[in-house]
Amino acid sequence: MSDPVYKKIEIIGTSAASIEDAIASGVTAVVKTDAGKADWFEVQEIRGHITDGKPSQYQVVLKVGVHVG
Amino acid sequence: MSDPVYKKIEIIGTSAASIEDAIASGVTAVVKTDAGKADWFEVQEIRGHITDGKPSQYQVVLKVGVHVG
Amino acid sequence: MSDPVYKKIEIIGTSAASIEDAIASGVTAVVKTDAGKADWFEVQEIRGHITDGKPSQYQVVLKVGVHVG
Amino acid sequence: MSDPVYKKIEIIGTSAASIEDAIASGVTAVVKTDAGKADWFEVQEIRGHITDGKPSQYQVVLKVGVHVG
Amino acid sequence: MSDPVYKKIEIIGTSAASIEDAIASGVTAVVKTDAGKADWFEVQEIRGHITDGKPSQYQVVLKVGVHVG
Amino acid sequence: MSDPVYKKIEIIGTSAASIEDAIASGVTAVVKTDAGKADWFEVQEIRGHITDGKPSQYQVVLKVGVHVG
Amino acid sequence: MSDPVYKKIEIIGTSAASIEDAIASGVTAVVKTDAGKADWFEVQEIRGHITDGKPSQYQVVLKVGVHVG
Amino acid sequence: MSDPVYKKIEIIGTSAASIEDAIASGVTAVVKTDAGKADWFEVQEIRGHITDGKPSQYQVVLKVGVHVG
């Protein structure tokens, strides 16, 4: 059967700078460790730490879609 | 009956640059094609493409509220 | 009983500039008015106003976690 | 293919009087502007404005089912 | 074991007059047919029919809590 | 930073008469006890008590949006 | 009060052959055991067993709407 | 058609002692009153009463799966 199959990896990327950077950090981590080609991401949740009364870290929970066969 | 009525349009704006730009791209498209005054937006979902192991396009699913009468 | 307890405050921060700034504006408001140490935030919803066919204000609904004892 | 097809229109009816009037206002607006026969509605959300410490406007977000073919 | 137990019955009450009447119609039906004392209701969904471009019947999906032992 | 900030208060208004009255009862309670201007409400849940086989009290869980700065 | 009332029965139909057959199996079971006329179904969930690395049984969780008065 | 069919019963078990006891109380009640073999349970919601500032009763809303044919 040659129909394509994908899996979804759930990952949390983080960044002190921006939501976009936190997404990139999560995507990069999947690419490094998972066999297969990462094709898309879906944001599940945006959260973060507060230090001294200010947002100090964005944490973005992602699902990353990876082509596996 | 003179009570205001609004409709919601579901649109997906995209941008290679940022989530805010993807929102603007979707809002602009609604403004161009829908009769009525666009008043507000609600983000439904944030997703995107990955190219060469990096986020290459943000896709923001929006509902845009339009004043129709 | 010395186990830590936290409460969650629901707040809406706004900004004309970016989603990150709207988050910061909400976090700052909690810090000013609530006793206890703000520890983390969770984004509930991202919305905004449209003026002249363009996004003019980001509104981010947050829950802020505050250490209360 | 002669199987019936319906579409759903998302509309917000409003009224200062009651939730039922707000529903009617939304249904009426769909009937005026959409081709096809409106068959049913589904309430998605009930919200409203507060003026001088009292509810002053009910806003009911509806999906209206319209027979299109 | 003498701890109270309740069951939930899912029922749809209808009325041409109002949402409150549709709720009463559903509650009454449960009371007639179910053994045990009906204690509370929870609205799950509000929908309805449209006839000649106007809401003609409210349908309220309810869960009714019944004390069973 | 002069961007407006709002908080949401979760309140349950009740009434033996109607859903609209239960909403008003909850809104009034927020207005009495919370600093800041109440701007809008969002219905979260509609429930109620049953006495002698009839709905005897509507309970409406609301979030009330209050302008805080 | 002559407004129609419906109840919803939650049932799980199963089939080794297809999702449509699993739906039919659940609907048939409701029809056999419940007083009243079954009018519609709503799919809640689709799941199944795996045997020897292949789907061997489809399980479809349904709500079946039954006219009760 | 010999494919197995199950129904789900929604029940609320209660206990002053623990969540596990509240689950057992609900399961026992289904077993006593429903024809068919109870096979599994799914926790929907955990709530409870507070008396004199302490949790005094756990209430666990369950769905119980019953083999009906």
Place this chain on the structure above:
Amino acid sequence: MSDPVYKKIEIIGTSAASIEDAIASGVTAVVKTDAGKADWFEVQEIRGHITDGKPSQYQVVLKVGVHVG
């Protein structure tokens, strides 16, 4: 701005034969009436009518993604 924009149309396709046919019927209807290229669909809900104790019509609520610019 040349970033692609999509809208989502909510449609209900129906069929007496199968879920797949109901999907096709909804997709076809969007293609006939909406400007723009239909690219993908998302199933929102599967429901249907029951006639003489058997499923007689599948109704599939879809969102259809249409490329609009």
Place this chain on the structure above:
Amino acid sequence: MSDPVYKKIEIIGTSAASIEDAIASGVTAVVKTDAGKADWFEVQEIRGHITDGKPSQYQVVLKVGVHVG
């Protein structure tokens, strides 16, 4: 207007011992700091820390219902 009004406080109780203790810790904290009589709780979420490969702290997110007038 003498209809009762309740508010909901969102609190996180924690305990190294059990979920029930974490609930009690959250309820106790609300009772100490909030005017009004705490009547019921609703579990929103159960989470916890892991230390040395074992659950070391249960965190239960609760809404506590408080009678306010």
Place this chain on the structure above:
Amino acid sequence: MSDPVYKKIEIIGTSAASIEDAIASGVTAVVKTDAGKADWFEVQEIRGHITDGKPSQYQVVLKVGVHVG
């Protein structure tokens, strides 16, 4: 501790032919690559591509339960 443990793998099976075939394609892929015995699947989402105005590929997002110890 000899209590069984399972993990859930999120996978997307695809097929041009039917939803059932797309499920089988996803299940087969899990079986090939994951240690442990695949026991059950849960459908999360049904979507698909449209080509020339017709559904051309079904995509079924599944969670597959695998016995791991």
Place this chain on the structure above:
Amino acid sequence: MSDPVYKKIEIIGTSAASIEDAIASGVTAVVKTDAGKADWFEVQEIRGHITDGKPSQYQVVLKVGVHVG
């Protein structure tokens, strides 16, 4: 980029004794098989088997957060 990254593993721990033991069984299984440091868990679902009319096994679906870089 040195921002921390976490992944979430979905696991089902089981126990005949208690919900807390089922959580521990799932956490232990993740620790044994996954590279990286397990930091927290989130309960997704509580279910179980019934044998001879009594709960005989608690099954807790967890997401376990693991520090991966």
